[in-house]
Amino acid sequence: MSQTEVLNEILQKYHENKLSHAYLLETNNLNLALNDIKLLIKNLNCPENYQEKCCNCNLCNLINLENLPSLKIIEPDGANIKKKEIEDLKVSFSTKPIYSKYNIYIIKNAEKLNASSANAMLKFLEEPTPGILGFFLTTNKDIMIDTIKSRCQIYTLKYDDSSLESTLNISREIISTYISKIKLYLAAIYNQEFINHKTFLLNEFPNREDIENIFKIILAIYYQTFLKLNNLKYNEEIVSIYSLPEDKEKIQEKMQIISQILTNMSYNVSIELILDKFVIEMRGSHE
Ligand SMILES: [Zn+2]
Numbered sequence: 001m002s003q004t005e006v007l008n009e010i011l012q013k014y015h016e017n018k019l020s021h022a023y024l025l026e027t028n029n030l031n032l033a034l035n036d037i038k039l040l041i042k043n044l045n046c047p048e049n050y051q052e053k054c055c056n057c058n059l060c061n062l063i064n065l066e067n068l069p070s071l072k073i074i075e076p077d078g079a080n081i082k083k084k085e086i087e088d089l090k091v092s093f094s095t096k097p098i099y100s101k102y103n104i105y106i107i108k109n110a111e112k113l114n115a116s117s118a119n120a121m122l123k124f125l126e127e128p129t130p131g132i133l134g135f136f137l138t139t140n141k142d143i144m145i146d147t148i149k150s151r152c153q154i155y156t157l158k159y160d161d162s163s164l165e166s167t168l169n170i171s172r173e174i175i176s177t178y179i180s181k182i183k184l185y186l187a188a189i190y191n192q193e194f195i196n197h198k199t200f201l202l203n204e205f206p207n208r209e210d211i212e213n214i215f216k217i218i219l220a221i222y223y224q225t226f227l228k229l230n231n232l233k234y235n236e237e238i239v240s241i242y243s244l245p246e247d248k249e250k251i252q253e254k255m256q257i258i259s260q261i262l263t264n265m266s267y268n269v270s271i272e273l274i275l276d277k278f279v280i281e282m283r284g285s286h287e
């Protein structure tokens with residue numbers, strides 16, 4: 001099953017009123033899996049009938065900010081997940097959720113529940129309280145404690161390693177906000193259209209981190225196209241973001257320019273200077 005099929009199946013079970021009280025999800029990418037579970041939780045709870053971009057509802061915002069009282073995300077503090085965390089969880093979930101249908105906990109790196117925290121957790125699983133839903137996330141279910149495993153429904157969330165989400169380690173939702181801008185940006189560079197950097201990217205994406213992500217995606221487009229032109233395994237989704245009008249050598253030259261830009265970004269060079277340099281060099285190299 002693909003990760004989308006898994007999430008849809010859980011959603012389907014919800015609509016049929018057949019949700020398990022706990023799910024164990026084994027994944028090759030914890031951050032993406034966490035993002036997808038948040039997306040699922042929005043789907044379960046959003047009063048606005050959650051669609052890709054429900055930004056106006058309070059509940060979805062609180063989920064994004066990990067500030068929803070009925071959602072607890074527990075991560076290991078150092079080598080393991082402390083028993084106290086589990087006990088605190090029990091206390092805060094002893095009352096019914098106010099803003100959402102479920103009290104939901106997510107245990108990230110669930111294989112790091114040590115014997116005493118796993119014992120505390122078991123009480124939760126042995127006498128499931130209606131209205132509480134749990135997700136255990138792990139990269140390796142084989143090293144998880146059996147008594148927990150046996151009480152969960154188990155799925156695998158496998159992410160394609162060459163996908164943009166895996167490469168950038170950010171969610172599809174955020175990536176989709178960049179894509180249309182990237183298409184326009186590359187088209188303007190190739191067509192020698194005037195670009196005002198202060199407005200073109202920076203008005204919409206004033207953060208250095210966003211600009212860096214945008215350049216990482218641009219580099220991925222060139223790299224995957226390069227693989228394609230060399231008859232190697234490539235990612236069709238990334239290649240199709242923008243079809244580059246060039247040959248292997250030109251693409252390789254440009255990959256070097258973009259890599260250099262990303263290096264500059266990691267130093268304290270001004271963004272506007274970097275954007276200027278990028279357009280000049282990209283245009284220069286295809287004349
Ligand atoms: Zn919403």
